[in-house]
Amino acid sequence: MPRVFTCLAVSNLIVFFGVAALGLLKPDETPDSHVLLAVFALMVSALVQVITFTYFTVTGKMMAQAMHLGHMGLTRMGEVKSLKRSMTLCVAGIFASGVMGTATGAMHWREGLPTRMHLMTAMFVLACHVFLLTREYILVVKNGKVYDNIMGDYTLKKEARVAASKM
Numbered sequence: 001m002p003r004v005f006t007c008l009a010v011s012n013l014i015v016f017f018g019v020a021a022l023g024l025l026k027p028d029e030t031p032d033s034h035v036l037l038a039v040f041a042l043m044v045s046a047l048v049q050v051i052t053f054t055y056f057t058v059t060g061k062m063m064a065q066a067m068h069l070g071h072m073g074l075t076r077m078g079e080v081k082s083l084k085r086s087m088t089l090c091v092a093g094i095f096a097s098g099v100m101g102t103a104t105g106a107m108h109w110r111e112g113l114p115t116r117m118h119l120m121t122a123m124f125v126l127a128c129h130v131f132l133l134t135r136e137y138i139l140v141v142k143n144g145k146v147y148d149n150i151m152g153d154y155t156l157k158k159e160a161r162v163a164a165s166k167m
Contacts, residue, residue: 001055005140008048009133015041016126023122035109042098045129049091052136056084059147066154076150083143090132090139097128 019041023034060080067074104121 001144002137002141005048005052005055005137008051009137012041012044012048013129013133015044016129020122020126024119035105038102038105042102045094045098048133049094052140053087053091055140056087056143059143060084063147063150066150070154070157072150072153072157076146079146080143083139083146087136087139087143090136093128093132097125097132101125 015037019034019038022037063080064074064077066072067076101118101121101124104118108115108118
């Protein structure tokens with residue numbers, strides 16, 4: 001998953017930087033193109049967040065089931081839940097910053113409000129995405145390691161049980 005997430009996150013950032021470039025280079029000539037690309041960027045961002053959140057949900061359920069079936073106790077579920085909680089906060093931050101950028105852009109586009117406010121918000125959105133996507137990558141890697149450890153332990157316990165039943 002880390003490689004998949006990296007590809008998705010980099011693609012997301014490229015689209016966001018394209019939105020910024022289009023808005024900065026030709027703000028009056030291409031407002032509709034900028035808006036359409038911004039909507040596309042938000043959809044890509046939402047897709048990345050949904051995929052990542054689904055990954056955490058599914059792996060969490062698989063780890064819980066493996067711990068239950070392997071009679072390992074649920075002591076490690078605290079770490080799993082902590083990672084998912086941190087991921088949820090990142091998702092909320094990304095969505096909130098996207099809503100802020102969209103709101104100021106819509107005000108600028110509709111009512112002709114000063115561009116400076118939208119520009120500052122857009123820079124904030126880009127900074128949030130870079131920071132939070134980096135944080136999410138770290139969480140994805142940690143979750144993958146916890147998953148590998150738990151599933152490895154489950155496999156060992158299962159093999160030991162099978163070997164004991166053959167004797």
